[in-house]
Amino acid sequence: MSGKGKTDLIVNGKRLDGRKPEELRPVKIQAGVLKRADGSCYLEWGENKVLAAVFGPRECLPKHEQDPYRARLLYRYNMAPFSVEDRKRPGPDRRSQEISKVSREALERVVFLENFPKASIDVFVEVLQADAGTRCAGLTAASVALADAGIPMRDIVVACAAGKVDNEIVLDVNKIEDNDGQADLPIAILPRTGEVLLMQLDGILAPEEYKRALQLAVEGCMKVNELQRNALREKYEKLADAGEQKE
């Protein structure tokens, strides 16, 4: 976390990948990419590549997990063995279980679970390629997939991280900055109200630094949220255009 003895991560106000401190990596979102899922989303966030699939509301199994008052939300974050530099041992581990838990709790706040008693809404997030910030990318993709599945929700959840690199607060840290930087602060918010649904912090930030990092992350979230909304609208506007041209 100290970053001592490493190469400089910020040179002449520019980061190693050429970004300014308050600049996001390029984000690409596509809704409705899987045929058999009720809703799906493919997302590229810099070098991160994430696929999200949503099924349901469907029968909740095992039966003892059924709740007569609301649906159960299942969130499975999984990294492909080939998603990181060294092979990742397949299957759930401590890290992915934690990420699944915090992401699930973020989504439980937004989905109208009480509309689907005894049922289950299953969200699967597969990380195909990882480059720091996959929990944010996964949650961002999952909420687009949920909306694509037609599941009623309060708002579209969006997540983004800020961090501290070479004593400077930067938005959306990439892998080198995450490994050799000083802090990483991923957050997920409801863009309508600014309500924070997820916040984790790895490293140490002074109070002023934390405020600046939070502000940057919220600004990043708002930019990504615009892309999420466009991706959902685009899916249907394309179809509408195709229909009108034939007339």
Add this chain to the structure above:
Amino acid sequence: MARVIVVPGDDVAGKPSEFTYNDAGKTVSSVVGIYDEKEGVARVIPLNGRYDPHIDDYVVGIVTEPRHGGARVDVNTPFAAYLPTPRSYNFGDVITARVKDVDEVKSVILWEDRKVPSSGTVIEVSPVKVPRVIGKKNSMVDLLKQLTGCDMLVGKNGRIWMKGPSDAAVARAEKAVLKIAAEAHTPGLTERIKEYLSKE
């Protein structure tokens, strides 16, 4: 007609109704849908979603568990519906029925059951597209029946049973139905389907 596509979290005008909610005095859409306002009420028609059973819905179901004096029927909801009936059914029978009751945990009771010929085909579309497959005053179904020669039963749950004079006719009808489902939110659909079916 102005068609506005809304996504969850978008502000809409008018009083809250289905698929919208009230957030501190503002009406907000909760789904991806097409929005318009009618008599002061915000109306959002979702573009995707599972079947939400309502009383009096006409549905096409598949028997999953025959019992004495009734049957469990899969009607595309998370849980199988129950049909109390004196008729005896076999596993896999296709039936049509009407929803008699939906309780607070969305358990469905059916009645007015009728068995349909098992030689037909059942296809599935998204339940939100069903109103377009039926059309205004059945216009779309009548058109499909007339131009393909198939017999059709369209359930509110997104299941469509059809039977035709030949496999080719059924395939043609199926293609047309899937086209309707894919373009359900676009205007002038009936005319386009008419053209599509007379061309082929």
